[in-house]
Amino acid sequence: MMIAEVSEKLGISQDTLRYYERIGLIPPVNRKKNGIRDFTEEDCRWVNFIKCMRSAGLPIEALIEYGTLFQQGDETIEARKEILIEQRKxxxxxxxxxxxxxxxxxxxxRRYEQLVAEKEKTLRRPED
Structure with a gap:
């Protein structure tokens, strides 16, 4: 899938997708012979994960560390879990x-609504 399609599908700009790849938030995306990025469904899942985590305010640094550990394989499962636990806290x-x-x-x-209501009540009082 080309970057324009991923951008449209996931609601994230092409520049942001390039940035995420450049800084290591998502694993390197395969490229076609002509150098154009060719996103897989797995790449899209990574982008969705990062998008979700960023929208919740998780720091880029923690997500980069998580992604780096993920690329190192199963021996980093415990370390990845610890990152997620810490971020959850x-x-x-x-x-x-x-x-x-x-x-x-x-x-x-509520307080301002009370003040406005009191003011309106005072303004509506008939004169003695």
Missing amino acids: ELITKMEDMKKTLERLDYKI
């Missing part, structure tokens, strides 16, 4: 922080 912490922020925003929004 960090993601849970971020989610808890985000939940606290969301709760605070909800409180502030």
